Amino acid sequence: MDEFDRLLDGEKSLEEVSDDVRRSYQLYRKILEMYKVRCEYTPSERLKEKILRRYKRKSAVLTGVLLGVFASVIFVFVLFDTLSLPSYRKEKLAQVQNPVVSDVIYFIKTVELISDGW
Amino acid sequence: MKKGITALVIVIVLSVSAFASNSDLLEKWMYSNYYAKRIMIETGPKTRIRREEVYKWGPDKFVKVYEPVKVNWVRVGQLCYMGEDVLRRSPMLILDLEDLAFKEILQKSPYSVKKTEEGTLVEIRGSGVYRVLLDQNGFPKEIERYYMDTKSRMIYEEVRPLTSSKEEVLKGYTLEESEIKIPPELLTLLSNFRFIIVREGVSGLEIEGVFKNGQKVEIFVGTNLSKEGFKITVNGIDIVVVSDRDTLNEIKLILQK
Numbered sequence: 001m002d003e004f005d006r007l008l009d010g011e012k013s014l015e016e017v018s019d020d021v022r023r024s025y026q027l028y029r030k031i032l033e034m035y036k037v038r039c040e041y042t043p044s045e046r047l048k049e050k051i052l053r054r055y056k057r058k059s060a061v062l063t064g065v066l067l068g069v070f071a072s073v074i075f076v077f078v079l080f081d082t083l084s085l086p087s088y089r090k091e092k093l094a095q096v097q098n099p100v101v102s103d104v105i106y107f108i109k110t111v112e113l114i115s116d117g118w
Numbered sequence: 119m120k121k122g123i124t125a126l127v128i129v130i131v132l133s134v135s136a137f138a139s140n141s142d143l144l145e146k147w148m149y150s151n152y153y154a155k156r157i158m159i160e161t162g163p164k165t166r167i168r169r170e171e172v173y174k175w176g177p178d179k180f181v182k183v184y185e186p187v188k189v190n191w192v193r194v195g196q197l198c199y200m201g202e203d204v205l206r207r208s209p210m211l212i213l214d215l216e217d218l219a220f221k222e223i224l225q226k227s228p229y230s231v232k233k234t235e236e237g238t239l240v241e242i243r244g245s246g247v248y249r250v251l252l253d254q255n256g257f258p259k260e261i262e263r264y265y266m267d268t269k270s271r272m273i274y275e276e277v278r279p280l281t282s283s284k285e286e287v288l289k290g291y292t293l294e295e296s297e298i299k300i301p302p303e304l305l306t307l308l309s310n311f312r313f314i315i316v317r318e319g320v321s322g323l324e325i326e327g328v329f330k331n332g333q334k335v336e337i338f339v340g341t342n343l344s345k346e347g348f349k350i351t352v353n354g355i356d357i358v359v360v361s362d363r364d365t366l367n368e369i370k371l372i373l374q375k
Contacts, residue, residue, distance in 0.1 A: 101322065101340060101341060104299075104300055104304070104323065104339055106298075107200075107208070107298045108308075109323070111210070112314060112315075112316040113183075113187055114168065116158070117213055117215075117313070118213065
């Protein structure tokens with residue numbers, strides 16, 4: 001290993017080192033070249049678009065599903081609230097819309113709070 | 119003999135003067151003009167607390183209620199108005215504990231007047247027992263009423279003579295003559311209750327109370343009520359009265375009058 005380091009440091013030439021070290025050096029250079037090729041690689045615009053398209057399609061599907069679920073929840077809520085109202089709630093709503101009854105309720109409730117008898 | 123007659127005369131003179139001074143104080147109280155802050159606390163089957171300011175001009179009164187609801191009411195002669203800035207005609211008189219005590223005195227319920235260290239104590243035994251503590255000016259310091267297991271206590275603070283006129287105090291308010299429409303049958307019924315508890319129920323308004331005969335009566339007010347009981351419909355409003363048979367018969371008679 002010491003000999004390999006000296007070769008890399010330039011203290012020894014390729015002719016001066018043993019055969020094992022020379023083979024290791026050649027392997028080292030091959031790996032370096034491969035690594036260089038790997039680092040300098042840039043994907044083509046076509047590939048980029050292809051990947052992005054796949055990602056966008058996935059997120060559009062997810063958004064669609066979420067919107068669908070949300071709309072379904074709202075629809076079910078509205079459906080239950082309007083069509084399946086318990087009868088007492090229907091009566092209450094009807095009374096809220098009847099101004100005469102509201103007046104009566106307001107008056108009696110307020111008088112009960114502010115007066116002490118008749 | 120002469121001594122006896124003199125003593126009798128002295129007793130009569132003292133009694134008459136004491137009665138006169140007591141009547142004077144009650145009269146002073148009834149016709150007093152004052153401003154006060156007061157708190158009403160009621161405990162019993164229902165608990166209520168009210169915080170308000172009162173302006174009193176003889177029999178007329180303006181009350182600004184702060185708790186439990188922010189609302190004002192004014193009584194001028196036999197007319198009552200209720201609301202916030204615009205006060206609408208109320209179909210029935212609004213009476214506070216003080217007015218009810220006056221009513222008892224005017225209806226000749228027995229009362230006694232006693233001087234105490236804290237002031238003059240007036241005890242009225244009418245429908246309920248009233249204890250009213252007055253100061254030397256005839257201004258109330260405290261009014262208590264015990265009635266049907268209910269104790270109501272009105273505590274007055276910062277009582278001072280009122281120099282402002284009704285017009286000055288009420289200038290920021292509008293008294294509107296359009297009356298709140300309440301079925302007269304309902305008003306007649308309510309005026310025969312000793313006390314009521316009101317709640318907004320599932321089918322409209324539910325009034326539960328003790329009728330003048332001491333029986334429990336429930337009244338349901340709303341539209342299209344399916345409750346069983348004595349039912350009347352006035353201007354599209356259903357009024358259903360639920361009680362025992364005798365009380366319902368009494369109620370029917372009252373409504374027929």
